[in-house]
Amino acid sequence: MLANHHDIIQFSYLVKEDLLSKIIPLYKQGLSLRDIAKRFEISKTAVRSELLKGGITLRQSSRELKATTWRKPGKISTKPPYGFCYFEGAITKHPKEYPTLQVIYKKWKLGVNANSISDQLNEKKIPSPMNKDWSWNSVKNIIDRFKNKKIVSKDGKLELM
Numbered sequence: 001m002l003a004n005h006h007d008i009i010q011f012s013y014l015v016k017e018d019l020l021s022k023i024i025p026l027y028k029q030g031l032s033l034r035d036i037a038k039r040f041e042i043s044k045t046a047v048r049s050e051l052l053k054g055g056i057t058l059r060q061s062s063r064e065l066k067a068t069t070w071r072k073p074g075k076i077s078t079k080p081p082y083g084f085c086y087f088e089g090a091i092t093k094h095p096k097e098y099p100t101l102q103v104i105y106k107k108w109k110l111g112v113n114a115n116s117i118s119d120q121l122n123e124k125k126i127p128s129p130m131n132k133d134w135s136w137n138s139v140k141n142i143i144d145r146f147k148n149k150k151i152v153s154k155d156g157k158l159e160l161m
Helices: 016-028 033-040 044-053 062-069 098-109 114-123 136-147
Strands: 084-087 090-093 151-154 157-160
Touching: 016 033, 016 044, 033 044, 098 114, 098 136, 098 151, 098 157, 114 136, 136 151
Parallel strands: none
Antiparallel strands: 084 090, 151 157
């Protein structure tokens, strides 16, 4: 007759203080949270929380490192305001738009409203940012940048703030 065979399950447990003393050296050696979690058969979150409770400062994740290194310095993802452009990572005056920006600024300073400025630009056949006719709203948006001091005049030259 066959003897009754039973599966034996071994439970290994670690006391929290014991776990922390084993995790810290591995983390300082350069092992990732995931690698440490696999070794002790616990969750990555548990490893992370234990390290934080132990006062250990966590390294940047590889995802965070990639996000900081893939972008070129100086250039951001948004388009610069009308009259300016990116050149070699820095914002500079746009060779075609900047003179029109100065015209809009001068007329605004003289008290001409946005509708009249757009009509005058259209009469002179000056293209808008989208190569269409100027609308009073697009001129108003540029004037709002002057009012909000996002574009300021210094010595007769317009600059971004």
